[in-house]
Amino acid sequence: MDVARLSKQDWLTAALGALAQGGVSAVAVVPLAQQLGVTRGSFYWHFTDRTALLRDALQWWEQQGTIAVIDQVASIADPRDKLRELFRIAITEDPVSGLEPALVAHADDPVVAPILRRVTERRVAFLTEAYAELGLPATRARRQALVAYSAYVGWIQLRRATPDALPEIVGDPEALAYLVDNLIGPTG
Amino acid sequence: MDVARLSKQDWLTAALGALAQGGVSAVAVVPLAQQLGVTRGSFYWHFTDRTALLRDALQWWEQQGTIAVIDQVASIADPRDKLRELFRIAITEDPVSGLEPALVAHADDPVVAPILRRVTERRVAFLTEAYAELGLPATRARRQALVAYSAYVGWIQLRRATPDALPEIVGDPEALAYLVDNLIGPTG
Protein backbone atom coordinates (compact mmCIF):
# COMPACT_ATOMS: atom_id res chain seq x y z
CA MET A 1 0.00 0.00 0.00
CA ASP A 2 1.10 3.46 -0.85
CA VAL A 3 1.64 5.96 1.92
CA ALA A 4 -0.75 8.92 1.75
CA ARG A 5 0.92 11.71 -0.21
CA LEU A 6 0.06 15.38 -0.15
CA SER A 7 -1.35 17.65 -2.83
CA LYS A 8 -0.68 21.34 -3.23
CA GLN A 9 -4.19 22.00 -1.92
CA ASP A 10 -3.37 20.30 1.39
CA TRP A 11 -0.64 22.88 1.92
CA LEU A 12 -2.91 25.75 0.85
CA THR A 13 -5.64 24.76 3.27
CA ALA A 14 -3.19 24.40 6.12
CA ALA A 15 -1.59 27.73 5.24
CA LEU A 16 -4.93 29.60 5.31
CA GLY A 17 -5.78 28.12 8.68
CA ALA A 18 -2.43 29.17 10.10
CA LEU A 19 -2.75 32.60 8.51
CA ALA A 20 -6.13 33.25 10.08
CA GLN A 21 -4.99 32.06 13.47
CA GLY A 22 -1.52 33.49 13.78
CA GLY A 23 -1.06 35.99 10.97
CA VAL A 24 1.40 36.01 8.12
CA SER A 25 4.30 34.87 10.28
CA ALA A 26 2.40 31.72 11.25
CA VAL A 27 2.60 30.51 7.66
CA ALA A 28 5.84 28.68 8.53
CA VAL A 29 7.22 25.72 6.67
CA VAL A 30 8.43 23.55 9.53
CA PRO A 31 5.31 23.77 11.75
CA LEU A 32 3.04 23.16 8.75
CA ALA A 33 5.16 20.20 7.69
CA GLN A 34 4.93 18.73 11.18
CA GLN A 35 1.19 19.28 11.22
CA LEU A 36 0.89 17.52 7.86
CA GLY A 37 3.18 14.70 8.88
CA VAL A 38 6.02 15.24 6.42
CA THR A 39 9.49 16.75 6.55
CA ARG A 40 10.29 20.31 5.52
CA GLY A 41 12.02 19.08 2.39
CA SER A 42 8.77 17.85 0.86
CA PHE A 43 7.36 21.37 0.94
CA TYR A 44 9.89 22.49 -1.62
CA TRP A 45 8.68 20.02 -4.17
CA HIS A 46 5.25 21.71 -4.22
CA PHE A 47 6.35 25.34 -3.88
CA THR A 48 9.43 27.34 -4.75
CA ASP A 49 9.45 29.00 -1.32
CA ARG A 50 7.35 30.24 1.59
CA THR A 51 6.30 33.33 -0.37
CA ALA A 52 4.79 31.20 -3.12
CA LEU A 53 2.74 29.29 -0.57
CA LEU A 54 1.40 32.53 0.89
CA ARG A 55 0.62 33.99 -2.54
CA ASP A 56 -1.18 30.88 -3.80
CA ALA A 57 -3.16 30.56 -0.58
CA LEU A 58 -4.31 34.18 -0.79
CA GLN A 59 -5.28 33.83 -4.43
CA TRP A 60 -7.36 30.82 -3.57
CA TRP A 61 -9.07 32.82 -0.82
CA GLU A 62 -9.66 35.68 -3.24
CA GLN A 63 -11.55 33.32 -5.55
CA GLN A 64 -13.56 31.45 -2.95
CA GLY A 65 -14.31 34.13 -0.40
CA THR A 66 -14.67 37.35 -2.26
CA ILE A 67 -16.12 36.49 -5.60
CA ALA A 68 -18.48 33.84 -4.28
CA VAL A 69 -20.26 36.24 -1.92
CA ILE A 70 -20.77 38.85 -4.59
CA ASP A 71 -22.17 36.23 -6.97
CA GLN A 72 -24.50 35.08 -4.23
CA VAL A 73 -26.28 38.42 -3.95
CA ALA A 74 -25.76 39.97 -7.38
CA SER A 75 -29.04 38.52 -8.62
CA ILE A 76 -31.17 40.21 -5.94
CA ALA A 77 -33.10 42.87 -7.78
CA ASP A 78 -33.96 45.38 -5.06
CA PRO A 79 -30.78 47.27 -4.15
CA ARG A 80 -31.85 47.71 -0.53
CA ASP A 81 -32.42 43.97 -0.11
CA LYS A 82 -29.19 43.27 -1.93
CA LEU A 83 -27.17 45.47 0.43
CA ARG A 84 -28.87 44.02 3.50
CA GLU A 85 -28.15 40.48 2.42
CA LEU A 86 -24.57 41.32 1.45
CA PHE A 87 -23.78 42.86 4.82
CA ARG A 88 -25.58 40.10 6.65
CA ILE A 89 -23.54 37.39 4.93
CA ALA A 90 -20.29 39.30 5.23
CA ILE A 91 -20.70 40.11 8.91
CA THR A 92 -22.26 36.95 10.29
CA GLU A 93 -20.56 34.25 8.22
CA ASP A 94 -16.96 35.46 8.14
CA PRO A 95 -15.76 32.17 6.65
CA VAL A 96 -12.14 32.26 7.76
CA SER A 97 -12.29 34.21 10.99
CA GLY A 98 -9.39 36.56 11.46
CA LEU A 99 -8.05 36.32 7.96
CA GLU A 100 -8.95 39.84 6.90
CA PRO A 101 -7.41 41.58 9.90
CA ALA A 102 -4.26 39.55 9.31
CA LEU A 103 -4.14 40.77 5.72
CA VAL A 104 -4.80 44.43 6.45
CA ALA A 105 -2.07 44.40 9.05
CA HIS A 106 0.41 43.23 6.47
CA ALA A 107 -0.78 45.63 3.79
CA ASP A 108 2.83 46.56 3.08
CA ASP A 109 3.81 42.96 2.48
CA PRO A 110 4.68 42.59 -1.20
CA VAL A 111 2.67 39.39 -1.44
CA VAL A 112 -0.37 40.65 0.44
CA ALA A 113 -0.58 44.13 -1.10
CA PRO A 114 -1.79 43.39 -4.64
CA ILE A 115 -4.36 40.82 -3.53
CA LEU A 116 -5.73 42.98 -0.74
CA ARG A 117 -5.97 45.89 -3.13
CA ARG A 118 -7.86 43.91 -5.77
CA VAL A 119 -10.31 42.58 -3.18
CA THR A 120 -10.92 46.00 -1.66
CA GLU A 121 -11.48 47.70 -5.00
CA ARG A 122 -13.83 45.00 -6.20
CA ARG A 123 -15.92 45.25 -3.05
CA VAL A 124 -16.03 49.05 -3.02
CA ALA A 125 -16.97 49.07 -6.71
CA PHE A 126 -19.80 46.64 -6.05
CA LEU A 127 -21.08 48.74 -3.16
CA THR A 128 -20.82 51.91 -5.22
CA GLU A 129 -23.03 50.34 -7.91
CA ALA A 130 -25.59 49.29 -5.35
CA TYR A 131 -25.78 52.78 -3.83
CA ALA A 132 -26.12 54.26 -7.30
CA GLU A 133 -29.05 51.91 -7.90
CA LEU A 134 -30.51 53.25 -4.67
CA GLY A 135 -30.55 56.68 -6.29
CA LEU A 136 -27.42 58.37 -4.97
CA PRO A 137 -25.48 60.48 -7.48
CA ALA A 138 -22.11 59.01 -8.51
CA THR A 139 -19.75 60.88 -6.16
CA ARG A 140 -22.09 60.47 -3.23
CA ALA A 141 -22.53 56.77 -3.98
CA ARG A 142 -18.79 56.23 -3.97
CA ARG A 143 -18.29 58.10 -0.72
CA GLN A 144 -21.11 56.23 0.93
CA ALA A 145 -19.56 52.98 -0.30
CA LEU A 146 -16.24 53.94 1.29
CA VAL A 147 -17.85 54.85 4.60
CA ALA A 148 -19.96 51.69 4.66
CA TYR A 149 -17.03 49.49 3.75
CA SER A 150 -14.92 51.16 6.42
CA ALA A 151 -17.58 50.47 9.02
CA TYR A 152 -17.80 46.84 7.92
CA VAL A 153 -14.03 46.36 8.11
CA GLY A 154 -13.86 48.11 11.47
CA TRP A 155 -16.74 46.07 12.89
CA ILE A 156 -15.21 42.67 12.16
CA GLN A 157 -11.92 43.94 13.55
CA LEU A 158 -13.54 45.21 16.74
CA ARG A 159 -15.17 41.85 17.18
CA ARG A 160 -11.70 40.32 17.23
CA ALA A 161 -10.09 43.03 19.33
CA THR A 162 -12.59 42.59 22.15
CA PRO A 163 -13.65 38.95 22.26
CA ASP A 164 -15.66 38.97 25.47
CA ALA A 165 -16.02 42.68 26.05
CA LEU A 166 -18.35 44.82 23.97
CA PRO A 167 -20.89 42.01 23.70
CA GLU A 168 -23.07 43.98 21.32
CA ILE A 169 -20.56 43.36 18.62
CA VAL A 170 -20.69 39.62 18.76
CA GLY A 171 -24.19 38.77 19.67
CA ASP A 172 -26.87 41.41 19.84
CA PRO A 173 -29.12 41.29 16.75
CA GLU A 174 -30.47 44.77 17.48
CA ALA A 175 -26.97 46.25 17.46
CA LEU A 176 -26.31 44.46 14.19
CA ALA A 177 -29.51 45.87 12.74
CA TYR A 178 -28.42 49.32 13.84
CA LEU A 179 -25.11 48.84 12.06
CA VAL A 180 -26.73 47.62 8.87
CA ASP A 181 -29.16 50.54 8.90
CA ASN A 182 -26.16 52.79 9.10
CA LEU A 183 -24.38 50.94 6.32
CA ILE A 184 -27.36 51.16 4.04
CA GLY A 185 -27.16 54.84 4.58
CA PRO A 186 -29.11 58.03 4.15
CA THR A 187 -31.79 56.65 1.87
CA GLY A 188 -32.22 53.34 3.75
CA MET B 1 35.60 58.91 26.77
CA ASP B 2 32.74 56.57 27.43
CA VAL B 3 31.09 54.80 24.55
CA ALA B 4 27.40 55.72 24.15
CA ARG B 5 25.29 53.24 26.04
CA LEU B 6 21.62 52.50 25.52
CA SER B 7 18.64 53.11 27.72
CA LYS B 8 15.49 51.04 27.87
CA GLN B 9 13.67 53.82 26.04
CA ASP B 10 16.01 53.46 23.06
CA TRP B 11 14.84 49.90 22.68
CA LEU B 12 11.18 50.87 23.14
CA THR B 13 11.34 53.53 20.45
CA ALA B 14 13.07 51.20 18.03
CA ALA B 15 10.54 48.47 18.80
CA LEU B 16 7.53 50.70 18.09
CA GLY B 17 9.01 51.79 14.77
CA ALA B 18 9.61 48.20 13.76
CA LEU B 19 6.13 47.21 14.96
CA ALA B 20 4.43 49.87 12.87
CA GLN B 21 6.45 49.02 9.79
CA GLY B 22 6.57 45.26 9.85
CA GLY B 23 4.09 44.05 12.44
CA VAL B 24 4.64 42.09 15.60
CA SER B 25 7.14 39.72 14.01
CA ALA B 26 9.38 42.66 13.09
CA VAL B 27 10.03 43.29 16.76
CA ALA B 28 13.09 41.04 16.53
CA VAL B 29 16.06 41.17 18.87
CA VAL B 30 18.89 40.68 16.41
CA PRO B 31 17.79 43.21 13.75
CA LEU B 32 17.04 45.81 16.44
CA ALA B 33 20.40 45.20 18.08
CA GLN B 34 22.15 45.69 14.74
CA GLN B 35 20.17 48.86 14.12
CA LEU B 36 21.16 50.15 17.55
CA GLY B 37 24.78 49.12 17.13
CA VAL B 38 25.04 46.56 19.93
CA THR B 39 25.06 42.79 20.15
CA ARG B 40 22.02 40.69 20.93
CA GLY B 41 23.34 39.92 24.37
CA SER B 42 22.98 43.50 25.54
CA PHE B 43 19.24 43.34 24.93
CA TYR B 44 18.85 40.82 27.71
CA TRP B 45 20.25 43.15 30.27
CA HIS B 46 17.35 45.60 29.67
CA PHE B 47 14.53 43.08 29.16
CA THR B 48 13.82 39.54 30.26
CA ASP B 49 12.82 38.52 26.73
CA ARG B 50 11.28 39.67 23.44
CA THR B 51 7.78 39.52 24.94
CA ALA B 52 8.73 42.03 27.65
CA LEU B 53 10.00 44.44 25.00
CA LEU B 54 6.75 44.18 23.07
CA ARG B 55 4.64 44.60 26.19
CA ASP B 56 6.54 47.63 27.47
CA ALA B 57 6.51 49.26 24.04
CA LEU B 58 2.75 48.82 23.75
CA GLN B 59 2.16 50.17 27.23
CA TRP B 60 4.19 53.22 26.36
CA TRP B 61 2.09 53.70 23.21
CA GLU B 62 -1.10 53.27 25.24
CA GLN B 63 -0.05 56.17 27.46
CA GLN B 64 1.23 58.52 24.79
CA GLY B 65 -1.11 57.86 21.90
CA THR B 66 -4.44 57.01 23.37
CA ILE B 67 -4.75 58.98 26.53
CA ALA B 68 -3.08 62.10 25.15
CA VAL B 69 -5.62 62.51 22.35
CA ILE B 70 -8.58 62.12 24.67
CA ASP B 71 -7.11 64.68 27.07
CA GLN B 72 -6.59 67.03 24.16
CA VAL B 73 -10.31 67.24 23.33
CA ALA B 74 -11.97 66.45 26.63
CA SER B 75 -12.14 70.13 27.53
CA ILE B 76 -14.15 71.12 24.46
CA ALA B 77 -17.61 71.93 25.77
CA ASP B 78 -19.85 71.42 22.74
CA PRO B 79 -20.15 67.67 22.12
CA ARG B 80 -20.49 68.16 18.35
CA ASP B 81 -17.26 70.18 18.20
CA LYS B 82 -15.58 67.70 20.50
CA LEU B 83 -16.43 64.75 18.27
CA ARG B 84 -15.37 66.60 15.12
CA GLU B 85 -12.03 67.52 16.61
CA LEU B 86 -11.49 64.03 17.99
CA PHE B 87 -12.11 62.37 14.64
CA ARG B 88 -10.06 64.97 12.82
CA ILE B 89 -7.03 64.40 15.04
CA ALA B 90 -7.42 60.64 15.04
CA ILE B 91 -7.82 60.35 11.28
CA THR B 92 -5.38 62.94 9.98
CA GLU B 93 -2.55 62.67 12.49
CA ASP B 94 -2.21 58.92 12.97
CA PRO B 95 1.03 59.35 14.93
CA VAL B 96 2.58 55.94 14.34
CA SER B 97 1.22 54.96 10.95
CA GLY B 98 0.31 51.33 10.68
CA LEU B 99 0.54 50.54 14.35
CA GLU B 100 -3.15 49.99 14.94
CA PRO B 101 -3.69 47.60 12.04
CA ALA B 102 -0.66 45.66 13.26
CA LEU B 103 -2.24 45.36 16.69
CA VAL B 104 -5.71 44.38 15.53
CA ALA B 105 -4.22 41.66 13.37
CA HIS B 106 -2.54 40.15 16.38
CA ALA B 107 -5.57 40.50 18.61
CA ASP B 108 -5.06 36.90 19.73
CA ASP B 109 -1.50 37.55 20.81
CA PRO B 110 -1.37 37.26 24.60
CA VAL B 111 0.71 40.43 24.86
CA VAL B 112 -1.37 42.49 22.45
CA ALA B 113 -4.83 41.37 23.60
CA PRO B 114 -5.14 43.09 27.00
CA ILE B 115 -3.68 46.39 25.78
CA LEU B 116 -5.78 46.49 22.63
CA ARG B 117 -8.84 45.71 24.69
CA ARG B 118 -8.18 48.49 27.19
CA VAL B 119 -7.60 51.02 24.43
CA THR B 120 -10.71 50.00 22.53
CA GLU B 121 -12.94 50.10 25.56
CA ARG B 122 -11.63 53.46 26.68
CA ARG B 123 -12.25 54.98 23.27
CA VAL B 124 -15.71 53.50 22.88
CA ALA B 125 -16.64 54.67 26.37
CA PHE B 126 -15.48 58.19 25.57
CA LEU B 127 -17.48 58.21 22.35
CA THR B 128 -20.52 56.86 24.13
CA GLU B 129 -20.37 59.73 26.61
CA ALA B 130 -20.09 62.27 23.83
CA TYR B 131 -23.10 60.85 22.00
CA ALA B 132 -25.05 60.85 25.22
CA GLU B 133 -24.19 64.53 25.62
CA LEU B 134 -25.54 65.00 22.11
CA GLY B 135 -28.88 63.78 23.39
CA LEU B 136 -28.97 60.12 22.37
CA PRO B 137 -30.47 57.71 24.93
CA ALA B 138 -27.94 55.36 26.53
CA THR B 139 -28.35 52.26 24.39
CA ARG B 140 -28.51 54.29 21.22
CA ALA B 141 -25.43 56.27 22.22
CA ARG B 142 -23.45 53.10 22.80
CA ARG B 143 -24.50 51.58 19.48
CA GLN B 144 -23.70 54.78 17.64
CA ALA B 145 -20.31 54.83 19.36
CA LEU B 146 -19.62 51.29 18.17
CA VAL B 147 -20.63 52.07 14.59
CA ALA B 148 -18.60 55.28 14.54
CA TYR B 149 -15.56 53.62 16.03
CA SER B 150 -15.87 50.77 13.54
CA ALA B 151 -15.95 53.24 10.67
CA TYR B 152 -12.90 55.03 12.05
CA VAL B 153 -10.93 51.78 12.42
CA GLY B 154 -11.98 50.62 8.97
CA TRP B 155 -11.09 53.94 7.36
CA ILE B 156 -7.52 54.02 8.60
CA GLN B 157 -7.14 50.42 7.56
CA LEU B 158 -8.51 51.07 4.09
CA ARG B 159 -6.04 53.86 3.73
CA ARG B 160 -3.27 51.36 4.28
CA ALA B 161 -4.78 48.60 2.18
CA THR B 162 -5.01 50.80 -0.91
CA PRO B 163 -2.11 53.27 -0.85
CA ASP B 164 -2.48 54.76 -4.31
CA ALA B 165 -5.92 53.52 -5.25
CA LEU B 166 -9.07 54.92 -3.68
CA PRO B 167 -7.58 58.43 -3.54
CA GLU B 168 -10.58 59.81 -1.66
CA ILE B 169 -9.40 58.01 1.41
CA VAL B 170 -6.03 59.65 1.60
CA GLY B 171 -6.53 63.11 0.30
CA ASP B 172 -9.97 64.44 -0.47
CA PRO B 173 -11.18 66.80 2.29
CA GLU B 174 -14.77 66.52 1.07
CA ALA B 175 -14.71 62.75 1.42
CA LEU B 176 -13.26 63.17 4.89
CA ALA B 177 -16.02 65.61 5.76
CA TYR B 178 -18.57 63.10 4.50
CA LEU B 179 -17.05 60.47 6.76
CA VAL B 180 -17.04 62.73 9.81
CA ASP B 181 -20.65 63.72 9.18
CA ASN B 182 -21.47 60.04 9.20
CA LEU B 183 -19.45 59.44 12.35
CA ILE B 184 -21.17 62.25 14.16
CA GLY B 185 -24.34 60.48 13.32
CA PRO B 186 -28.06 60.99 13.22
CA THR B 187 -28.18 64.18 15.22
CA GLY B 188 -25.11 65.76 13.58
Next chain:
DNA sequence: ACCTGAACACCGTTCAAGT
Protein backbone atom coordinates in the same frame (compact mmCIF):
# COMPACT_ATOMS: atom_id res chain seq x y z
C1' DA C 1 5.95 12.12 -8.71
C1' DC C 2 6.78 12.91 -4.08
C1' DC C 3 9.61 12.62 -0.12
C1' DT C 4 13.83 12.11 3.21
C1' DG C 5 17.94 13.76 5.49
C1' DA C 6 21.74 16.46 5.97
C1' DA C 7 23.64 20.89 5.40
C1' DC C 8 23.94 26.05 6.11
C1' DA C 9 22.32 30.75 7.41
C1' DC C 10 19.54 33.41 10.65
C1' DC C 11 17.01 34.65 15.13
C1' DG C 12 15.71 33.83 20.35
C1' DT C 13 17.71 32.90 24.61
C1' DT C 14 21.30 31.90 28.15
C1' DC C 15 25.29 32.88 30.61
C1' DA C 16 30.03 33.48 31.90
C1' DA C 17 33.17 36.97 31.31
C1' DG C 18 34.59 41.70 30.42
C1' DT C 19 34.75 47.14 31.40
Next chain:
DNA sequence: ACCTGAACACCGTTCAAGT
Protein backbone atom coordinates in the same frame (compact mmCIF):
# COMPACT_ATOMS: atom_id res chain seq x y z
C1' DA D 1 25.68 49.29 35.07
C1' DC D 2 25.95 47.79 30.58
C1' DC D 3 27.90 45.00 27.11
C1' DT D 4 30.51 41.09 24.49
C1' DG D 5 30.96 36.47 22.65
C1' DA D 6 30.13 31.89 22.43
C1' DA D 7 26.77 28.38 22.89
C1' DC D 8 22.31 25.93 21.74
C1' DA D 9 17.57 25.34 19.80
C1' DC D 10 14.51 26.49 15.99
C1' DC D 11 13.00 27.82 11.09
C1' DG D 12 13.93 28.88 5.84
C1' DT D 13 16.15 27.09 2.00
C1' DT D 14 18.98 23.91 -0.91
C1' DC D 15 20.01 19.64 -2.85
C1' DA D 16 21.55 14.99 -3.51
C1' DA D 17 19.56 10.75 -2.80
C1' DG D 18 15.72 7.58 -2.16
C1' DT D 19 11.00 5.12 -3.62
